[in-house]
Amino acid sequence: MTTDAPEDWKHWQEHREAAVSAPYGPLSLTGTHWVEDYPEGRLPDIPGLWGVKDDGVVLTAVAEEGLTLDGEPFTGEIALGADHGPADGARVGHGDRRFVVLVREEMWGVRRYDPAAPARKAFAGIEATPYDARWSLPGHFTPYGESRTVRVENADGVPRGLPIGGILAFTLDGQDLTLQVSVESDGSLWAVFSDATSGDGSYRFRFLRPAAPDAEGRTTVDFNRTVLPPCAFADHFLCPFPPPGNTLGVAVAAGERRLR
Numbered sequence: 001m002t003t004d005a006p007e008d009w010k011h012w013q014e015h016r017e018a019a020v021s022a023p024y025g026p027l028s029l030t031g032t033h034w035v036e037d038y039p040e041g042r043l044p045d046i047p048g049l050w051g052v053k054d055d056g057v058v059l060t061a062v063a064e065e066g067l068t069l070d071g072e073p074f075t076g077e078i079a080l081g082a083d084h085g086p087a088d089g090a091r092v093g094h095g096d097r098r099f100v101v102l103v104r105e106e107m108w109g110v111r112r113y114d115p116a117a118p119a120r121k122a123f124a125g126i127e128a129t130p131y132d133a134r135w136s137l138p139g140h141f142t143p144y145g146e147s148r149t150v151r152v153e154n155a156d157g158v159p160r161g162l163p164i165g166g167i168l169a170f171t172l173d174g175q176d177l178t179l180q181v182s183v184e185s186d187g188s189l190w191a192v193f194s195d196a197t198s199g200d201g202s203y204r205f206r207f208l209r210p211a212a213p214d215a216e217g218r219t220t221v222d223f224n225r226t227v228l229p230p231c232a233f234a235d236h237f238l239c240p241f242p243p244p245g246n247t248l249g250v251a252v253a254a255g256e257r258r259l260r
Contacts, residue, residue: 009131009224016227016256021123023115024087024098026233031112032102032156043110047094052108056081057101059092068093087113104238105160111236119234124260131224135254139170139221141181141189141213150180152192155231155239162192162240168210170221172250179208180243187212189219192229192242196251203232203258205242226255233259 019025033043035057041049047065051058060077061067067074070091083090083100090098090113100111143166151159165183168191169176179191189212194205206226213219230237 005133005136006131012225013126013128013256017126020126020233021120023096023120024113025120026230026237027120027123028087028113028115028117029111029230029234029236030114030117032109032236032238033112034107034109036107046099046110046112048092050110053079057108057110066094082108087111117234126228126256127258127260128256129224129254132254135223135252137170137172137221137223139168139210139213139219141210141217141219142167142169143183143217150243152240152243154241155229155235155237158238160238160240162243164243165189168219168221172252175250177248177250179246179248181210184209189213191246192240193246193248193252194242195248197253197257198247201251201253201257203228203256205229205239206256223252223254226252228256228258 021027031044033046035043035050035052038050041051043050047067048059048061057080058077059080061074063073063075069078080091080101082103087098087100090100092099096115098113100113102109102111144164148164149161150164152162153159163182164180166181168179168181168189171177179193181189181191184190189210191208192205193208198204207229208221208223208226210219210221229239231239
């Protein structure tokens with residue numbers, strides 16, 4: 001830890017609030033619709049006809065519907081794959097709204113982002129505990145010998161696979177604790193966890209994203225940078241619940257806690 005840690009945390013939290021409240025941040029998500037649930041092709045409050053074909057989505061539109069593709073007026077038919085990156089980069093739009101194509105376990109869907117969403121207008125900030133050095137702990141990552149996937153319930157009530165890459169071990173208040181973690185493409189770690197404050201002082205579960213471990217597996221478990229999951233900002237996200245073993249018996253009164 002450096003003497004700049006509290007100031008760094010303050011800047012990090014300011015950036016988080018700016019990203020959350022941005023025009024196409026999580027607060028602007030107003031719907032997630034699975035195309036196969038609408039065999040007639042009309043998704044709620046989304047122009048065009050949408051269908052699933054081969055490994056993607058097919059969109060058909062007429063000029064009167066006012067859709068755009070890559071920023072230009074769109075008519076006709078086009079096959080679309082999943083969008084990657086931020087919502088403001090989605091290929092399909094309608095005025096200020098953006099329609100993000102996604103796929104989950106071979107199910108294709110479309111998300112509707114609207115900068116005028118009521119949740120974005122009502123946003124009053126994130127309740128977060130100020131930086132405290134006691135919540136920044138040395139950790140050790142032990143990878144599994146092979147890739148594993150566990151089935152966990154998601155926020156929409158549907159069980160889905162959650163990839164798990166190994167175990168993150170650390171000591172908090174004299175207790176040796178572990179979390180099952182996923183490994184991101186850049187080597188960083190991602191844990192979905194709950195603790196003794198979950199649902200009583202904090203959101204029902206939260207995310208932790210430690211930096212990539214070094215060659216010996218060492219990393220820092222900084223609960224000061226615990227974040228709320230996207231579904232804390234909009235009900236239409238598919239956040240996974242904590243996997244087995246990721247319900248901590250201690251109170252982690254640190255990081256982002258809940259919406260103000």
